[in-house]
Amino acid sequence: MKKIGIFYGSSTGTCESLAEQLAGELGVTGGDVHSADKLTAELANTYDVLVLGTSTWGDGELQDDWYDAIKVLKGMDLHGKDVALFGCGDSESYCDTFCDGMGILYEDLKDTGCTFLGNRVSTDGYSFGSSIAVVDGCFVGLALDDVNESGKTASRISAWAADLKKCF
Template sequence: MSKIGIFYSFHTNKTSKVAEKIIQALDNENLEVVNAEEVTEENFLQFDKYIIGVATWWDGELPNYWDELVPAIEDMDLSGKTFAIFGLGDQKFYPENFNDGVGIFAELVESRGAKVVGHTSREGYNYEKSRAERGDNEWSGLCLDQENQARLSKGRIDKWVETLKKSGF
């Protein structure tokens, strides 16, 4: 059995609530919940599959709780590891970098040899630009906007989790 970790900051209100919904919907006894603010390089590398929760801060940045681990990831070999990334953004007030955090993290782990799964449709969003864009009409993960489209989140989460289950999560 693959060891699966879900990483997010326990101190983020909206990302934590989304993570809890994902955990409940996934219902996998092999899933270990890890606080992104306390993860070490050794702890991070013990998993085969990862679900990463990232918000997008300010003008398209990863939250500062990733500051310690990102430089270490830049030196890791993540070949054979699979990542699914979800994030929150605000397409109304930050349309020029909506959910960049998802794209930044996907780019990071792919550059280290990892496979990213759980791409979702960009249909139904209204924004200008995003590093999370993938191909013609996909996101590189699950992109949510709890500020402007909260009513759509449950359906998007449920559909994404079903995709993850098909990918062995």
């Protein structure tokens, strides 16, 4: 099985909690779950699969921990690396920027040579206005709204993790 590292950017703890839930579903140990502000090229290179999560802030901005971390990843040759994305958003209060942070990660990484996994997540069952995390009618990763749709979080994580496991 491929070695999986989970990196998250979290200001309030929500994305961190979701990263831990996802780790449980994927069988990833706590030592392989990291805050994005700890991401280095050396650490990223120890993993075959990078699962990257972020919350969205302000007017659709990337969470602060990712500003330096994304520069690290963009500076790497990610050929041969699998990348899966998950994002946290608020589909009610910020319906026009829902999970935009995940879309920013996707845009920043799509030309690095990585292979995206879990990037055809249906928008069915979600209520939001718009999102740059939607490409060709699907989310580029797992979109989560643990504030307004917390009752759907566990099943969404479980289903997405099951799909990812098929790729490993």
